Amino acid sequence: MQQIFSQLRAQQQIQDQIAQGASLQAVLDAICAYLEEQIPDALCSVMLLDPSEQTLNLIASVSLPAAYTQAMHHIPVAEGMGACGNTAWSKEATVVYDILTAPGWGKVRALAEENDLRACWSYPLISSEQALLGTFATYYRQPRRPSKTDIKRIARAAGLASLAIERHQDRARLRDYEARLAYFASHDRLTSLPNRAVLEDRLRHDFDLARRHQRLLSLMFIDLDGFKPINDSLGHQVGDAILTAAAERIQRVLQPSDTLSRFNADEFVLLLPNLEDEDQTQALAEQILHHLALPYLLEPEALHLTASIGIATNHDPAQDALELIQFADQAMTRAKQQGRNTFEWYTHDISERLNQRVSLRRELQEAIDAEKLELHYQPLVCAQTLEVISLEALLRWNHPDKGYISPADFIPLAEETGQIIPLSNWVIKQACLDSLDLEKQLHKLYPIAVNISPLQFRRSSFLDHLFASLEEFQRPTQALELELTEGILMDNPDTAIRLLKLLRLAGVKVAIDDFGTGFSSLSYLKRLPISKIKIDRSFVREVTHSSADAAIIQGVISMAHHMQLQVVAEGIEKPEQQAFLQQSGCDLLQGFLFARPMSKPALLEFLQTAKAVEKNFLEP
């Protein structure tokens, strides 16, 4: 009875050890000692399975000779391979009555003999999911067969060993999983580079250190050029392969103290705390550009990609460490504007210009919302009679502090931000409204030409909006004319021609603006259902000094007339220019010489005072 109680106590202690997460070694040693107490002449050992090698390694024994335990490693799991190899292979107990005579012991037989081991019984260690974990063996110094009690005791000890190994493996898996989670919380999954959070930590640290030791800290913002179209057209797998390759190429030229981080999709930020001076920084940027521009050998063909780099250092007036990233990002944007595949240093004026753009954008939105924009009008006159034939609507922004801002300053910004759409819609409506008002007051219809932006023209709702506005203000289609630049038409000629045909069918005239500054293909022009071309004012400006410009203008007028197109010359400021264009047969003239763009009330007065108009027009 006493013996049973002490057995149960020992068993309970081992279970407690397992539950409390004691080391596997300690628990297995305790199990071996526990069984050796119950079977006094047994020498116990535990072998663990290495699933990748399919071999067994002895990991616990309290009484086996050291020479023997050291040799019991990498024992193959195979039929007849000693007692344990065979047990692991069959997942059933193996009893070797006498090692000296049993088959399949190979070199181990001599070792067993040297260490005076004659019998071995091996028992499989199986997990709760019936997977093999290892083997539990008892050795004896005499040939011996197990009794029923021996088998029961060994089975109980093996059960405890299996439980201990399984718990240990579960804990290891959990630790591994937690480590992986922690890794991915700080690293990018695709490239394994430190992520933004790690970068920001290191940047703060390096920034302080560099300040204390008065050293240079350089930071590069690297953005791959043209990555998005590749990713969109060739698929994300190709995109991922390029990002991984780019990260590797940059890493190849770095020192261990540098931090390369994946910041966003195709953006990397590189922190360089150990460069001597700006020259070294620049040399490194050049090296990185060179490596990134090498072909990416991906199936089925090689891809070519470049990068743009912005550089900022702690010598720039950053308020805090993180502002360096912003500075380098701004410099990178300028590198893109410089044509890509290049680097740019951050300078204070980049920031200023960006800040100005940000506030301009906000103020423009406020102006659109509050309808604080105005349309001014510039007359177009008949070249022969100087009578006003039509008007061009020109957008004006009357800024509360800065006064009138030229559309040349805010139209490109509005194009970039998409604000051009509400802006252009407003222009069309306002032009219709003003046309109605002018007609009511002057009893004459002056067609109004509006400038159409590329984004506006590409919108599928463009025509619908145009016709809806004409209808809303009961305007005939001749009330509006459209001015399009060549670039708009060249972007997507087929769609452009389809839209132009619809416009012609509806009776809306279209003029090509800034003619001569773009592609200007005459054969292409033949395909376009347009009514007018406007010769760009850069030709008009030089017409009296440059025989080449004079010849171009004459050629354009003659060619346009052959195609039954009207010709407008814009930017006429001098009587000599007027005279030349009249003599060359130009149809319509526009310029400060006749009238500057003016507000609607001023225009009304201008048109009403016909005599004054005539007086203002100087005959050559």
Ligand SMILES: Nc1nc2c(ncn2[C@@H]2O[C@H](COP(=O)(O)O[C@H]3[C@@H](O)[C@H](n4cnc5c(=O)[nH]c(N)nc54)O[C@@H]3COP(=O)(O)O)[C@@H](O)[C@H]2O)c(=O)[nH]1
């Ligand atoms: N998408 C839209 N673009 C518009 C709109 N309104 C104007 N614009 C475009 O902005 C650019 C600048 O226009 P603006 O400052 O109004 O300049 C126009 C005239 O003032 C100027 N002009 C006219 N005569 C003369 C002259 O004798 N000398 C001289 N130096 N400048 C003169 O030319 C501009 C008109 O050019 P154009 O449009 O090519 O006929 C300009 O590109 C506008 O198109 C708008 O509502 N939407």
